[in-house]
Amino acid sequence: MHQSISIYAHRGLSGRYPENTMDAFQAxxxxxxxxxxxDVQLSKDGQMVIIHDEKINRTTDGTGYVKDFSYAELRQFDAGSWFNPVFANQYIPTLEEVFKWATKDGNQLIINVELKNxxxxxxxxxxxxxxxxxxxxLQDRVILSSFNPESVKRLRELDANMKIGYLILGIHKNAVKIAENIGANAIHCEEAFALSQYGKEAISAxxxxxxxxxNEASKFKVLFEAGAEVIMTDYPDLPLEK
Incomplete structure (x- = not known):
């Protein structure tokens, strides 16, 4: 396989640990x-918190919107038991906690921060x-991304050099044009787009x-051969086909 291909753990090793927790990232x-x-959102008091859904219902023992709780309140919810009782008392971390962890010796991971806005x-x-x-x-180790084109555009206005990905769903025919207009320098996409003519056009552009x-190792090789730079998976520990 091409040496430039990278495997990123989607929300951490989320196939085996509760997603977006420090245990999942360490694993x-x-x-x-x-x-x-x-994924990053803002708490009621403006703290950058790591959680995917706008509501805490699915991945904690609480209910309600992330934005309606202070971080001190969010921290009290159990973010692990929903996945497996052995992970009881996991919590919602902050982005700063992740960045502190990322600067420890032996940690050179790239961090793709999706702005959930x-x-x-x-x-x-x-x-x-x-x-x-x-x-x-961490400028050289962070990639920023968002489904919101206005957010991508704002990031580019604020920083001319950051790696910024435009997130899309499905086969988005105008993805390249939009990415060019908003200043993205990569497209974060699903398999269908990558294997379509539009995916080929994006790479050519x-x-x-x-x-x-x-999440199927058998698909990795096909996507590598299609020109993928990164594959995000819930199971980064899957054996790769040579």
Missing amino acids: ALEAGAQGIEL DVIRYEGLEEKVLSLLYRYR GFPLRIYTV
Whole structure:
């Protein structure tokens, strides 16, 4: 396989650990992943918290919207038992906690931070994320992404050099044109787009493809051969076909 291909752990090693928790991220590091993907939202008091859904219902023992709780309140919810009782008392981490962990010796993971602002528009999220990664000097190890084209555009206005991915669903015929207009320098897509003529056109236009979420090792080789730069998977510990 091409040496430039990277495997990122989607929400950490989320096939075997509760997603977007510190245990899932540490497990991804130990499994040999090249990167992790995670999701960031804002709490009621403006803290950058790591959780995928706009509501806490699915992945904690609480109910309600992330935005309606302070971080101190969010921290009290159990974010592990829903996955398996052995993970009881896992919690929702902050982005700063992840960045601190990422700067420890032996940790060189790339961190793909998805700004979850396509359903709820978190004002100032772009500035907050950039400010924090600058503070931890992680510019070269962080990729930012969003489904919200306005958010991608704002990130590019704030930083001319960051790696920024435009997230799309399905076979998006205008993805390249939009990515060009908003300043993205990669497209984060599903398998269907990567294997379509539009995926080929994106690569030809200079947009690397980072593909989510591929959980069958048998598909990795096909996607590598199609020109994928990154494959995101819940199981980064799957054996890869040569």
